[in-house]
Amino acid sequence: MPIPTAEPQRLYRQIAEQLRQLMASGEFAVGSRLPAERDLAVQLGVSRPSVREALIALEVEGMIEVRTGSGIYVQSAKALKPALPKKVGDTPAEWGPLEVMSARILVESEVAALAAQNAQKKDLQAIRTAxxxxxxxAARDEVPRQGDEAFHEAIAQAxxxxxxLDTVQRFWEARNGPLFARLGDYFEHPASWQAAITExxxxxxxxEVxxxxxxxxxxxxxxxxxxxxxxxxxxRAPAR
Incomplete structure (x- = not known):
């Protein structure tokens, strides 16, 4: 009988599963406040970004509630929504947001350098328009998501x-996924938009030069x- 191949998991999903088990066992009872993010990272022996991604996944599933200025509370011992897919390489929409950001720093910095060398007039116009x-x-008090995506895609095109270009487009598939969207609910606001526009x-x-x-x-x-x-x-996240 063949032995089934073990499916690897992204780290944040492994952490989320550990926390699910602790909630199901009553270690973290419904209504109780979870340890601080930094304390969870120490206890689990992982990075704080990975813990944050796991907590966002659990919130998307309805198991915890983040109360800004107060803490993170257990809302349910069972996911209210289907668990996220567990296979590595499923879809960019399930990539960990902070892991994606780290990858973008490496890749898109070089993409911008190449664009500076290769951009044509039409490319420059597309970047300016975005x-x-x-x-x-932002002036309409909207999250400038469409313009942001168009800006980075225009640079990749250039x-x-x-x-x-395909890699950057896949980054944006992840950017439009549920984990990124929930993280953005907390940390995107008019001041952050203006900072991003200046950058x-x-x-x-x-x-251009x-x-x-x-x-x-x-x-x-x-x-x-x-x-x-x-x-x-x-x-520091604004109240929603």
């Missing part, structure tokens, strides 16, 4: 490498700041 759309969305402008400025090194640094700075915003203390 940034203008971001500004218009870099001249179809594999990198995008610096990227565009560097690409064909300065690859400046474009690389500007994109790296932007994505590191974005990662930092998503990693902020829950207590």
């Amino acid at each position: 940034l203008q759309k971001m500004k218009q969305e 870099c001249g490498n179809s594999v990198l 995008h402008q610096a990227v565009l400025d560097a690409i 064909s300065n690859a090194n400046a474009a690389r640094k500007a994109m790296q700075k932007h994505l590191k700041q974005a990662h930092k915003r998503y990693s902020a203390s829950w207590r």
Whole structure:
């Protein structure tokens, strides 16, 4: 009889499963407050970003409730929604948000450098138009998601490498998934949008003058700041 192959799991899903089991066993009773994110990371021997991704997954499933300024509370010992798929490589929508951000820092910084070297007039116009759309969305007090995606995709288009374009598009599939959306509910707000727009402008400025090194640094700075915003203390998240 053949032995079934064990399916690997993303780390945040492993952590979420450990926490599910603790809730089901009564270790963390319904209504109780979970230990702080940093304490969970120490107890489980993992990074805080991985714990945050696991907590977001559990909130999407209806098992916990994040009360900004108070803590994270057990809402149910059983998922109210179907558990996220457990196979690695299922869909970008289930990639861990902070892990995606780390990958974007590496990849898109080089994409921006290539765009500075290869962008044509039509590419520059597409990047400018996307940034203008971001500004218009923010002015309407909307999350500038469409303009943001168009901006990064236009830069990837300008870099001249179809594999990198496809990679950036897959990053955005993840960006539009349920985990990213819930994280954005907490840490995206008008001040963060304006900061992102300013950072995008610096990227565009560097690409317009064909300065690859400046474009690389500007994109790296932007994505590191974005990662930092998503990693902020829950207590600093605006009340929803």
